Amino acid sequence: MARGRFILLEGCDRAGKSTQCAMLVAALKERGHSVELCKFPDRTTTIGKMIHAYLTNTEELDDRAIHLLFSANRWEAMQTIKRKLLAGTHLVVDRYAYSGVAFSAAKGLDLTWCKDPDRGLIRPDITFFLDLPSSDAEKRGGFGEERYEKREFQERVRDVFLQLRSKEWVMIDARKSVEAMHYEILRDTENKVRVAEADAQLEEEDDVLPEDMFQDS
Numbered sequence: 001m002a003r004g005r006f007i008l009l010e011g012c013d014r015a016g017k018s019t020q021c022a023m024l025v026a027a028l029k030e031r032g033h034s035v036e037l038c039k040f041p042d043r044t045t046t047i048g049k050m051i052h053a054y055l056t057n058t059e060e061l062d063d064r065a066i067h068l069l070f071s072a073n074r075w076e077a078m079q080t081i082k083r084k085l086l087a088g089t090h091l092v093v094d095r096y097a098y099s100g101v102a103f104s105a106a107k108g109l110d111l112t113w114c115k116d117p118d119r120g121l122i123r124p125d126i127t128f129f130l131d132l133p134s135s136d137a138e139k140r141g142g143f144g145e146e147r148y149e150k151r152e153f154q155e156r157v158r159d160v161f162l163q164l165r166s167k168e169w170v171m172i173d174a175r176k177s178v179e180a181m182h183y184e185i186l187r188d189t190e191n192k193v194r195v196a197e198a199d200a201q202l203e204e205e206d207d208v209l210p211e212d213m214f215q216d217s
């Protein structure tokens with residue numbers, strides 16, 4: 001049996017990630033796949049509640065301290081993520097370690113220092129980067145409600161994201177319609193899943209998870 005695939009959607013604020021994640025989960029379900037949505041930060045855990053207080057400006061935290069909390073929020077999810085992938089469930093993930101590095105490095109923290117705590121997390125099988133110019137993001141509803149939602153800062157975040165871009169990234173122009181983006185994301189995801197299933201049939205088992213996030217950079 002093929003393990004589930006880790007499908008990540010990344011991007012700046014207001015790029016449409018959450019909408020696309022929901023549509024992708026629904027489409028994969030409709031096609032008979034076992035699939036679940038994961039979101040980072042996961043604001044429901046104890047660590048997640050501290051992150052939420054910071055993002056909504058209820059609490060102030062040192063830049064390095066909040067960076068480590070975001071990372072810890074991913075590490076605390078790893079056992080569950082591992083179990084689900086090995087059980088054959090695909091995970092559609094709304095933000096991950098790339099957001100962690102991009103938002104902290106945009107504040108001026110050292111890039112390598114930012115990557116270090118996330119090294120060894122499960123690496124996504126495919127990453128879609130929803131790219132939206134910050135001038136367009138600013139015009140979308142809700143921009144400016146949370147910490148970081150400022151045009152100039154988002155531009156720096158985008159620059160770091162682009163530095164982190166690696167070969168498994170698929171760039172999506174987020175100025176396109178919701179449907180056009182969904183079509184591209186679903187098509188590439190289905191191809192990825194199909195190849196994985198074919199490989200698993202040849203090799204009989206497919207139970208090794210790539211726990212090497214940021215290990216090659």
Ligand code: NYM
Nearest residue numbers: 013040041070095096099100103104148
């Ligand atoms: N964010 C998200 C970080 O700064 N570091 C991280 O590791 C992650 C996962 O949190 N502006 C930032 C990006 C967003 C904010 O995310 C909340 P969302 O997707 O709006 O709930």
Ligand code: MG
Nearest residue numbers: 013014146149
């Ligand atoms: Mg947000």
